[in-house]
Amino acid sequence: MAELFQARTVREARELLGVHIKTGRRAERVPLLEALGRRLAEDVAAVDDVPGFDRSTMDGFAVRARDTFGASESLPAYLDITGEVLMGCEAAGDLEVGQAWRIPTGGMLPPGADAVVMIEYTEELDDRTIGVTKPVAPGDHVVRAGEDIAAGSKVLPAGHVLRPQDLGVLSAVGLSEVSVARPLRVGIISTGDEVVEPHERPGPGQVRDINSYALYGQAVRAGAQARICGIVRDNFDLLLERLQQAVAECDLVLLSGGSSVGTRDVAAKVLDTLGSPGVLFHGISIKPGKPTVGAVVDGKPVFGLPGHPVSAMVVFNLLVTPLLKYGAYVDDPLEFPVRARLKRNMRSAAGREDYIRVRLNREGGEITADPVLGKSGLISTMVQAGGLARIPADKEGVEAGEYVEVKLF
Amino acid sequence: MAELFQARTVREARELLGVHIKTGRRAERVPLLEALGRRLAEDVAAVDDVPGFDRSTMDGFAVRARDTFGASESLPAYLDITGEVLMGCEAAGDLEVGQAWRIPTGGMLPPGADAVVMIEYTEELDDRTIGVTKPVAPGDHVVRAGEDIAAGSKVLPAGHVLRPQDLGVLSAVGLSEVSVARPLRVGIISTGDEVVEPHERPGPGQVRDINSYALYGQAVRAGAQARICGIVRDNFDLLLERLQQAVAECDLVLLSGGSSVGTRDVAAKVLDTLGSPGVLFHGISIKPGKPTVGAVVDGKPVFGLPGHPVSAMVVFNLLVTPLLKYGAYVDDPLEFPVRARLKRNMRSAAGREDYIRVRLNREGGEITADPVLGKSGLISTMVQAGGLARIPADKEGVEAGEYVEVKLF
Structure with missing residues (x-):
């Protein structure tokens, strides 16, 4: 199956998924104080001038x-x-x-x-x-009356994610309840015959589930209502059953694990069996994170994330976070907002985006990024890092002293 | 009373408060999934190697x-x-x-x-x-066995605020429960004879409470358990009673409002009556945010924030956020992590830190900061802004094209 698909760039993957995803527009009314971090379901306009007088x-x-x-x-x-x-x-x-x-x-x-x-x-x-x-x-x-907010003006647009000052402005126009998008329900499944729960003591050859917990944290941070659906053996029927249930109950499903070719193939086959249109791409041209499967089933995105925790988290950051936060892939000019000076040479292959874990610090008035080296299977490298630096696909590396763009995490 | 105190720099204000604040070390055990964003109460060490085998x-x-x-x-x-x-x-x-x-x-x-x-x-x-x-x-x-995490090594230090990858590493070492600091309880009081609740229709001369909601949002975002304690008239006895109750029930108290000299003096007198050591400074050398009163009562910080919403939010950001997030004023090299090119000249007085609301964008590979002009009483200016740029005290302004350091919000 992998042969049928060409590795996609992140942009292509987003475009492909974007065509088929229907995240829906289910809204709910919540009290103002519970609206922090939620996405407005509709435009908010001011009825009266604020202030109402000079x-x-x-x-x-x-x-x-x-x-x-x-x-x-x-x-x-x-x-x-x-x-x-x-x-x-x-x-x-x-x-x-x-x-x-x-x-x-x-x-x-x-x-x-x-x-x-x-x-x-x-x-x-x-x-x-x-x-x-x-x-x-x-x-x-x-x-002057209306100088802060003029009667009839749009105060905040639909889709806006509410920040503290937005609660202030909603209060100013007299809203003690707001209509916000329901958080997307994210189902998280780990697969692997070697994976056990965190409270279990791993036997020889076994490891505890790391991905479910790291991905849960990422999903919640992006505004989702996340659910850990447990560990499933590498078996077509068991995986299919658990995935069908997750797709029925959730808006977006993550399957992580299956780093070996055999289990990866099982996962991809299952993802393609779930429904239409099924698997859209198999592999993205990034490192780490290449063996990612992207599928859409009845309008719901389903991702087969790599088994290595670093890879899974990087792919989540690029392909899942925007969906959970904004409900769609939108251009975010501040996705990588920090400019940092790289502390050592990093090589990269042309035609592939590289994402480097970095320790961030401040030296002589600017921010520096010191690469955390180590295999993508090591969660400890993510813990040591404070950000993710991007090396664009058209570069073959970055020299020490050059600048990189960094996303904090 | 104002005459007795000299305006402090932000650093001096933090140092003064830091001497008297006792935020305590109350901890609680929570399930791993609820620990996201919480502060570890104790060091976490690994019992066994991860992975446990080559x-x-x-x-x-x-x-x-x-x-x-x-x-x-x-x-x-x-x-x-x-x-x-x-x-x-x-x-x-x-x-x-x-x-x-x-x-x-x-x-x-x-x-x-x-x-x-x-x-x-x-x-x-x-x-x-x-x-x-x-x-x-x-x-x-x-x-290799122990290459990710070696048995006996410290995985995360006490005081660390847990991120998604940290949940992953805690799972890897087998913790399904963690000991975290209890969130600080923040009480928020608005004062002003003109202030009404958001659900009320302001009469002539009245305005709705903006600050309580914006500050609530900031407190929750910084990890606190916030409570809105309502609106109090500008009256010594009423303010004293409400503040005493808030100090008894909370770990940190915010009083905002009282922009006129008369009401500001009442607020300062009340803050100094609450207990020992009382008011530590009256005025900080920043703009906006100058008329800030900092007090400590029985080890608990109590702030008299300016009435203008922009000023109150800026001061919260500088003096309250670090306490809620880290439990103390710690040096954070990434407090202003974004370097942006300013789009127009901004003047500033030497000896005073200026904080400018800015719209952020990306132009030609770098981030630009376009100042949002407008009085500090206008909450709409905070809504238009995506960040806060700092002009240090030793500068008399920044020219268009120069770089500024920005905190996103």
Whole structure:
């Protein structure tokens, strides 16, 4: 079967999967406080202006700006104090020509006022008169009604993943509940006759399941509702049964393990038996992570990830994380946001993207990336690393001192 | 009161707080799957080697390396096939001189073998004999027992915040439960006579509570167990009562609001009445975020954050996030990990750190930071921004085209 498929680039793999995946648009309403990290199911628009009134940003006096034109320390503009704004209250009247009202930071300007004079630029002659020693322009020290958010404007777009400040803005427009996409349900299956559960003591030739737990962590971090579906022997019928159940109950399924050619072939055959369109690619031109099988079954992505934990995690990062986070493969200009100086030469084959585990540090004002060497079967190398550096397919390596782009993890 | 205190740098503020804070070391045991993002309460050491045996990384034949020395395509080394390793099983016997055992990727080497020959470099003469066409050295295509994790070695240190790969390594060493620090309980109080709940319709002069929700999001993201304690009027006795209750029930308390001098003074007086040592600083030399009050009460940090949402979030980021994440102020070389080219000139006052909201993008292979301008009272500016750029205190500004260091949010 492997012969039928040509290894794909990451971009090609994403495009192929993207054509067949239907992640659906199931939404649910959740209280604002539970919406952090969730993806908005619909656009959010503001009903009213925020703030709903012209608001002072300083302690001082609300005035008509034109009454202060030409004012200076030697020739102050004298205004009558005719009122005081109380926090959270409407002004009890209008501000007329030649008048000033005391106003605190955050207070509502009285009708007629269009600026605030800071207290530092006033001198109080008596409790009924101030001298303004510096002119203000209309709008000075004022947040105008709707300046933060205008009534009717789109505050956040559908698909946006909510951050702390987004909770703030949703509160500002009066939403105490939001409609968000349901998290994708991810089923995680490990396969291998040698794999045992973490609480078991491995016998000779046996190892504990690492991938299920690392992938679970990645899935949860990307916003999914992950479920570990256990360890399955390398047997066509057992694998088929467990996978069918996982595809029925989940939105995305991961099968990891099967590093030997024999077990890999069984896994690929099973993935192709599950449904239509089945296996889309077998192998991607990256290192580590080459022996990855990508399939779609009834619109649901099903991945056959490599058995080596480093490889499985790298492929998850590139092909699964975007789906869980954004519901689709979207261009993310900040996918590899950190620019770091590589500490040693790393070779790479042209035509293949390489992903290097790196220790990150700061030296002389810039960030350095020190490659963690070691086989992709060693989970300890991922633990030592703080990021993943990418060597693009068109390069044959990177010299010490050159820059690489890094994703933190 | 403000006059008694000199504005502190961020570093000084952290040091002052660090002296008096006792965040405690309360730990709890949680199942492995719930440990993601939690902080280890104790060192984790491996009891046994991982893997527990010499393990093949290829499909091929287990051999004694010296039996292949000098082998070539023209002069293969002939070995007797005397056994086969089954996945997850111990070899049924020893490998003697001149012998080869079939072995799958992940299989356990038989006693006597010290290397694996890839199947690609063998020719099978009959089902009892192979010719090896390329020599191997001892250890080739083998992960040795303990090569991933050596028995007795420290796998992860106390204080480490668990990432997906760390769940993998904890599983590898057989931990299905881990001892982690309890999340810090953060109490969030908003103050202001003008502030109403998000579900309320603001009357004239009123605004909805933004800060409680944005700060809640920041606290949860930093690993805390956050609680919104509601809105309190600007009144000494009411504030004191609510703060006392929050300090009693939480590990860290945030009071935000009170932008006017009058209410700020009330808040500071209340913070200083709560207990010992009380207020440590009043004002930090950053923009936005200057009017911040830092206090410690019976070892618990209590912050009086500015009322403007942008200012409150910036100060949270600098002074609260590290405490929630690491339990203390630790040097994090990756606190501002992204280097971006600034798109326009930004002025700054010397002696003050400036934090600029920026839109991030990628142009011509590098990341650019486009400042989001706007008053610090506008939460919408935080929503438009994807990061926070720092202009250090010793600079008087940054020119367009220069690089800035950015923290993503």
